[in-house]
Amino acid sequence: MQQTQDMSQARTVVLALGSNLGERLDNLQGALDGLFEAPGMELTGVSPVYETVPVGGPPQPNFLNAVVLARTMLEGAAVLERARGIEEALHRLRDVRWGPRPIDVDIITLGQEYSAAPELTLPHPRAHERAFVLRPWADVDPDAELLGHGRVGDLLDAVADQEVLRRDDLPLRLPG
Ligand SMILES: Nc1ncnc2c1ncn2[C@@H]1O[C@H](COP(=O)(O)OP(=O)(O)OP(=O)(O)O)[C@@H](O)[C@H]1O
Numbered sequence: 001m002q003q004t005q006d007m008s009q010a011r012t013v014v015l016a017l018g019s020n021l022g023e024r025l026d027n028l029q030g031a032l033d034g035l036f037e038a039p040g041m042e043l044t045g046v047s048p049v050y051e052t053v054p055v056g057g058p059p060q061p062n063f064l065n066a067v068v069l070a071r072t073m074l075e076g077a078a079v080l081e082r083a084r085g086i087e088e089a090l091h092r093l094r095d096v097r098w099g100p101r102p103i104d105v106d107i108i109t110l111g112q113e114y115s116a117a118p119e120l121t122l123p124h125p126r127a128h129e130r131a132f133v134l135r136p137w138a139d140v141d142p143d144a145e146l147l148g149h150g151r152v153g154d155l156l157d158a159v160a161d162q163e164v165l166r167r168d169d170l171p172l173r174l175p176g
Pocket residue numbers: 094097098099104105106107108117118119120121122123124125126
């Protein structure tokens with residue numbers, strides 16, 4: 001018999017997906033499906049997909065990026081484990097820092113949690129300066145606040161120089 005979990009203490013988790021190698025949309029879809037395959041996270045929002053110019057790293061192809069919102073009772077370590085499992089399943093090679101990858105799953109925020117641990121820093125230490133995170137996040141939650149940095153909509157003004165193009169021709173399907 002399936003157990004129902006008491007979700008009254010659940011927290012919102014904000015996840016950022018990125019892909020710039022292979023079948024990029026399929027990779028984002030695979031990550032989205034994989035994140036919600038096991039119990040423990042309830043999907044509450046999926047952003048539009050954006051085509052984005054790479055920020056940092058060596059010259060590399062454009063990314064597709066999206067943001068996913070969920071409610072969860074899981075601890076950060078468990079969410080990170082799930083994210084890493086998806087990256088492994090999609091054969092990500094960890095060689096070049098900020099280099100191209102079939103899939104990247106970053107945890108942007110988990111409730112009101114702050115963490116300085118290198119294996120899981122919360123909020124994600126570079127999220128506030130990345131239009132490829134902020135733009136899709138503001139679409140799926142226009143009133144969103146990034147813990148310690150203020151309104152996501154306001155943060156977007158400071159990164160207006162970063163090129164992000166909404167790709168409504170490349171929608172993500174809801175998992176399941
Ligand atoms: N909030 C977080 N979300 C995901 N990984 C994190 C986070 N904080 C720390 N890490 C750690 O960062 C390490 C490197 O992650 P990764 O290779 O995905 O970095 P990156 O995506 O290339 O760069 P960036 O961290 O700038 O997005 C991982 O081993 C992971 O444990």
